[in-house]
Amino acid sequence: MLRQIEKAIRFVAAVLLFLLMMLTFIDVIGRNFFNRPLNGAAELTELSLGAIVFLMLPLIAIRQSHIVVDLFDFVPSRIFKAAQAITGIVVGVFFFGMMAWRLWHLGDSTARYNDLTPTLKLPIAPLVYGMAVFAAITAVCILAIGVRHLWRPSARRPAERDVDAANLASGGTNG
Incomplete structure (x- = not known):
């Protein structure tokens, strides 16, 4: 079921990206060669970009393909790593929860004022509302991925698995 949802989201984002590309192409050709830009192209670009970005955020979270900066990688303590993981989960859930809440209120406001x-x-x-x-x-x-990783420490981030594979291939150790 999750794979079908992921495929549907990726398909919608790909269609929006293709339409955005065509829109930009038509606007540039019209503007440069015929001195007639496409009416509303900037608005459609803004709306499409907002939709594409927010459509892809859950997939990035599920795949854990977001940017990660490990500042304290040198600390070998399991307790510290667990605290670091919990902090990351709490901060991520807090910020995206706040973003959803504020966007929902913004949606109410934009709907009220039409x-x-x-x-x-x-x-x-x-x-x-869709962004929210x-x-x-x-x-x-x-939250779900974080809880799963806390209860099953062997399920690590893809970046951590890549580092292990690189170390193994080069003959190094991961320590």
């Missing part, structure tokens, strides 16, 4: 894009008069609220939902889904994904 905010529309200036040129095409498209409603903004559905996009903002995907931020909340990301928070839940971070």
Whole structure:
């Protein structure tokens, strides 16, 4: 089931990215060769980029392909590593939860004032609500993945597995 959801999200994001590419291409050709830019291209670009970014956030969290900076990798203590993992989970869930909450309130505000894009008069609220939902889904994904990794320490981040594979291939040790 999760794989089908992931495929659907990736498909929608790919379609949006393709449409964004075509939109930009048509706008540039119209602007440079015919002196007639595509009406509302900037608005559609903004809406598409917002949708693409927030669509992909849960997948990035599930795959754990986000940027990770390990500042305290030299500390060998298991307790410290567990505390570091818990801190990362709490911070991630907090920030994405706050983002979802604030975006939902922004969606309420834009819906109440019936905010529309200036040129095409498209409603903004559905996009903002969608962004809030995907931020909340990301928070839940971070929590679920984090809890799974805390209870099953052998399930490490892909980056950690890559480091082990690189060390093994080079004859080094991971310590």
